[in-house]
Amino acid sequence: MGLGRELRHFFLGEKVTDPAERALLRKVDTFILSYLCLSQFVNYLDRSNLANAYVSGMKEEVGFVGNAYNKTVTIFTVGYIIGGIPQSLIVSSHKVRLSYWLPFCCFCWGLLTLGVGFCHHVWQIQVVRFFMGMFESVSFAGGHYILGSWYKPSELGKRACLLTAAQNLGSLFAGIMQGAIYTTMDGRLGLSGWRWLMIINCLMTTPIWILGFLTFPGEVTNCNRWYLSEDEKKLAISRLPVHKTTHLNWGVFRKVFGDWRFWAFVGQFCFNTQMEWVGLYTPMTLWMKWTGNYTVPQINYYPLGTTTITVVSTCLFALWTDYTQSRWWVNIVMAFCSGTSCIMLLVPSLPVAGKFFAWYLAGMGFIGQAVNFSWANEICRDDDQLRSLVLYGMAQGSNVMIAWWNIVFFSVTDLPNFTKGYSASLAVCILSPPIAVFIHKRCQKLGLYRRTPITNTQCIAESSDSKEASMAVHTNPGGEKDTSVSVSQSI
Numbered sequence: 140m141g142l143g144r145e146l147r148h149f150f151l152g153e154k155v156t157d158p159a160e161r162a163l164l165r166k167v168d169t170f171i172l173s174y175l176c177l178s179q180f181v182n183y184l185d186r187s188n189l190a191n192a193y194v195s196g197m198k199e200e201v202g203f204v205g206n207a208y209n210k211t212v213t214i215f216t217v218g219y220i221i222g223g224i225p226q227s228l229i230v231s232s233h234k235v236r237l238s239y240w241l242p243f244c245c246f247c248w249g250l251l252t253l254g255v256g257f258c259h260h261v262w263q264i265q266v267v268r269f270f271m272g273m274f275e276s277v278s279f280a281g282g283h284y285i286l287g288s289w290y291k292p293s294e295l296g297k298r299a300c301l302l303t304a305a306q307n308l309g310s311l312f313a314g315i316m317q318g319a320i321y322t323t324m325d326g327r328l329g330l331s332g333w334r335w336l337m338i339i340n341c342l343m344t345t346p347i348w349i350l351g352f353l354t355f356p357g358e359v360t361n362c363n364r365w366y367l368s369e370d371e372k373k374l375a376i377s378r379l380p381v382h383k384t385t386h387l388n389w390g391v392f393r394k395v396f397g398d399w400r401f402w403a404f405v406g407q408f409c410f411n412t413q414m415e416w417v418g419l420y421t422p423m424t425l426w427m428k429w430t431g432n433y434t435v436p437q438i439n440y441y442p443l444g445t446t447t448i449t450v451v452s453t454c455l456f457a458l459w460t461d462y463t464q465s466r467w468w469v470n471i472v473m474a475f476c477s478g479t480s481c482i483m484l485l486v487p488s489l490p491v492a493g494k495f496f497a498w499y500l501a502g503m504g505f506i507g508q509a510v511n512f513s514w515a516n517e518i519c520r521d522d523d524q525l526r527s528l529v530l531y532g533m534a535q536g537s538n539v540m541i542a543w544w545n546i547v548f549f550s551v552t553d554l555p556n557f558t559k560g561y562s563a564s565l566a567v568c569i570l571s572p573p574i575a576v577f578i579h580k581r582c583q584k585l586g587l588y589r590r591t592p593i594t595n596t597q598c599i600a601e602s603s604d605s606k607e608a609s610m611a612v613h614t615n616p617g618g619e620k621d622t623s624v625s626v627s628q629s630i
Contacts, residue, residue, distance in 0.1 A: 159370070159371070159374060160374060160378060162371075163367075163371050163374055163375060163378075164294075166366055166367065166371070167289050167290070167375070168298075170354045170355065170356060170364070170366065171285065171286075171289060171355065171356060172286075172298055172301065174347075174350060174351050174354065174355045175282040175285060175286070175302060175305075176301050176302060176304075176305040177305070177347045177350070178241065178242075178245050178278060178282070178347055178348075178351065179278060179279065179282060179302050179305040179306045179309070180305040180306065180308055180309040180312075180347075181245070181249070181309065181340070181343055181344045181347050182245075182248065182275055182278045182279075182306065182309065183305075183306035183307070183308075183309030183310050183313075184309035184310075184312055184313050184316075184340055184343065184344075185248060185249065185252040185271070185275075185309075185340050185341075185344065186215075186271075186275060186309075187309060187310040187313040187314075188252070188255075188313050188317065188333075188336050188337065188340055189211065189212070189215075189255075189268070190421045190424055191313050191314055191317035191333070191336065191439055192317070192333035192336055192337070193208055194424055194425075194427075194428045194435065194438050194439070195317050195321050195332055195333045195336075195435050195438075195439065196321075196325070196331050196332060196333050196435075197331075197333045200331055200333075201258065201259065201260065201261055201264065202260070202261060203261060205552065206546065206550045206551055206552055207261050208551055209545050209546045209549070209550050209551060210265070210546070211261065211264060211265050211268060212545050213541075213542045213543070213545055213546055214265045214268055214269050214272075215268040215269065215271060215272040216272060216538045216541050216542040216545070217269065217272065217542055218268070218269035218270060218271065218272025218273045218276075219272035219273070219275060219276045219535070219538050220272075220276075220535050220538050220539055220542065221272075221273060222272060222273030222274065222275075222276035222277070223276040223280070223531050223534060223535035223538070224531075224535070226276050226277040226280075226281065226531065227280070227527050227528050227530075227531030227532075227535075228527075229277075230277070230280075230281050230284050230527050230531075231284070231523050231524045231526070231527030231528070233358070233360070233361060233523070236357055236361060237281070237285065237355075237357035237358055237361070238351075238355050238356055238357035238361075238362070238363075238364070239352065239357075240277070240357075241277060241278075241281060241285075241351060241355060241357070242348045242349075242350075242351030242352045242355060243348070244274045244275070244277045244278070245278075245344065245347055245348040245351060246344075246348040247270075247274040248271050248274040248275045248344070249340075249341050249344030249345060249347075249348065250341065251267050251268075251270055251271045251274070252271065252337055252340045252341050252344065253337060253338060253340075253341035254267045255267050255268065255271075255337045256330075256333075256334040256335075256336070256337030256338050256341075257334070276531075276534070276535070279302070279306070279534055280512075280527075280530040280531040280533065280534040280535075281531075282302050283299060283302065283512045283513075283516055283530050284516075284526065284527050284530050285357070285358065286298050286299060286302075286516065287516035287517075287520060287526060287530075288358050288359050288360075288379075289359055289375060289379075290379075291378065291379060292464075292513075292517045292520075293461060293464065294461070295461070295513040295516055295517060296457040296458070296460045296461035296466070296509065296510060296513045297454075297457055297458050297461050299457060299509040299510070299512055299513040299516075300453050300454045300456075300457030300458070300509040300510075301454075302509065303453045303457075303505065303508045303509040304450045304453055304454055307418070307446050307449045307450045307453070307505070308446075308450060310418065310446050311443050311446040311447065311450070313336075313340075314439040314440060314442060314443050314446075315439070315440070315443065316336065316339065317332070317333070317336050317439045318435070318436040318439035318440050320332045320333075320335050320336050320339065321333075321435050321436065321439070322436060354366075359372070359375045359376055359379075360376065379520075391524045391528075394522075394524070394525070395524060395525050395528045395529075398525060399581070400515075400518060400519055400525065400529060401525065401528065401529050401532060403574070403577070403578045403581070404511070404514075404515040404518075404519075404529050404532070404533055404578070405529065405532040405533050405536045406536075406574060407470070407511065407571065407574045407575060407578060408511055408533035408534075408536065408537050409533075409536045409537050409539070409540050410567050410570060410571040410574065411470065411473065411507050411508075411511065411537075411567075411571055412537035412538075412540060412541065413540060413544060413563070413564050413567040414473055414474060414477035414504035414505075414507075414564065414567060414568060414571070415477075415504045415505050415508070416477070416501065416504065416549070416560060416561075416564045417445055417480070417498055417501035417502060417504060418445065418446070418449065418502075418504075418505065419541060419545070420544075420545055420549035420557075420560065421442070422498070422549065422557050422560065423441070423442045423445065423494075423495075423498040424438060424439075424442050425551055425554060426494075426554065426555055427441065427442075429554040429555050430555070441495075442498070444495075444499045444502075445498055445499050445501065445502040446502065447502075448499055448500075448502035448503065449502040449503075449505045449506075452502065452503050452505070452506050453505055453506050453508065453509055456469050456472070456506045456507075456510060457509045457510055457513070460510050460513070464588075466510045466511070466513060466514040467514070467575045467576070467578065467579035468575075469506055469507050469510045469511075470507050470511070470571060470572055470574075470575035471572045471575065472503070472506065473503060473504055473505075473506050473507040474567075474568040474569070474571050474572050475568075476500055476501070476503035476504060476506075477501055477503065477504035477564065477568050478564075478565050478568030478569065479497075479500060480497040480498070480500045480501035480504075481501075481561040481562070481564050481565040481568065482565065483496070483497040483500075484497050484498075484556075484557075484561045485558065485561050485562065485565070487556070511533070512530065512533065515529050515530060515533060516530065518582055518587050518588075544563070547559070548560035548563045548564075
């Protein structure tokens with residue numbers, strides 16, 4: 140009986156005893172979590188199709204030469220980085236309804252995916268992919284921001300892992316779909332298989348953004364959906380740690396950039412992202428294409444083993460960290476697995492079976508993604524703008540690294556061996572764990588691992604004086620005071 144309770148706690152979390160809260164959680168999972176996962180699925184389906192198209196005829200038909208493919212990937216990343224700056228401000232502004240903004244961005248990147256299918260020159264694909272990156276930049280960090288607005292710290296990890304699982308399932312499905320399309324539709328109506336891939340991706344994205352416009356509620360404090368009553372909205376707010384809502388102004392940047400949490404979490408994730416090299420730079424897919432020993436369907440199917448390991452391991456470790464309420468140590472496990480893969484692939488005489496094993500093991504390099512976003516979401520929950528800018532800073536900072544890392548260390552001109560890439564990624568695996576230990580120790584010292592919410596009475600008492608003032612003194616957990624942020628009524 141005791142084991143059964145522990146297993147339930149591990150997989151489902153703490154049992155909700157209040158019927159009203161249980162009904163609310165069902166609605167939140169149904170309408171919010173499902174939409175975020177579906178949009179993340181089509182996001183990565185649309186994003187990953189470039190690599191699948193490249194090895195399925197696009198390279199020859201459009202005329203990719205040299206490292207033009209790497210430059211195309213980097214141009215998308217640059218668009219993602221540039222778009223992430225206004226996106227982070229829009230998401231945390233409390234002025235734009237996210238219930239409409241996120242589905243609108245989904246509509247835009249789906250339409251641009253269709254545009255790629257009708258490009259005939261490399262430069263056209265690069266332009267379209269740049270704008271795709273701008274609109275897609277809202278999806279991942281924005282999704283985590285929404286999760287942090289609706290779920291308790293003990294509920295975050297398992298929901299966050301579903302976002303990561305959804306994006307990897309999108310990558311997995313892209314490979315399966317391209318293999319099937321190449322076999323059955325290549326040449327239909329005069330269109331190559333990779334062009335059909337883009338068309339079908341767009342069609343699959345359409346019902347998702349329509350669903351978002353109809354059902355996605357956005358933030359808990361700015362929600363007007365028909366399926367949530369006023370009592371349920373109040374319950375959704377009261378069940379979370381209460382904080383003072385800050386207004387978006389120029390002082391926000393001084394406050395956020397002066398907070399150690401911004402630099403710590405962003406810096407850590409910039410390093411950690413390079414442990415995801417097997418999915419980011421697709422060395423396995425490119426190597427298989429280079430050898431000439433594999434068919435197009437095999438090139439699309441065999442790398443899916445890595446994606447499968449990524450999905451399973453991400454979910455397992457997210458559940459584990461929710462269960463133990465400790466997240467920092469996952470960074471050490473991730474570094475060990477990714478580093479071991481790099482060491483194996485640096486061996487010149489490694490047989491093909493060893494290469495495949497190393498690439499599959501490298502799928503474990505993704506396990507910290509959901510965990511670290513949940514960790515940052517939890518630690519920065521006291522301030523909306525800080526939380527938004529930290530989450531977007533993690534996403535955009537990692538993409539800044541990807542933009543040049545991709546060209547410098549994983550250029551297709553380095554085939555068949557990415558010696559520079561594996562060496563650089565191994566160095567990251569060595570440097571990253573100490574950063575996680577530092578953040579963990581710092582959070583412990585400052586008492587930021589508070590698991591229980593502040594009561595509404597406490598919050599009202601704390602903020603009663605500040606509500607009468609036009610300018611309030613805000614004290615950061617780092618210990619510094621900031622008078623630039625005006626405080627509105629606490630939620």
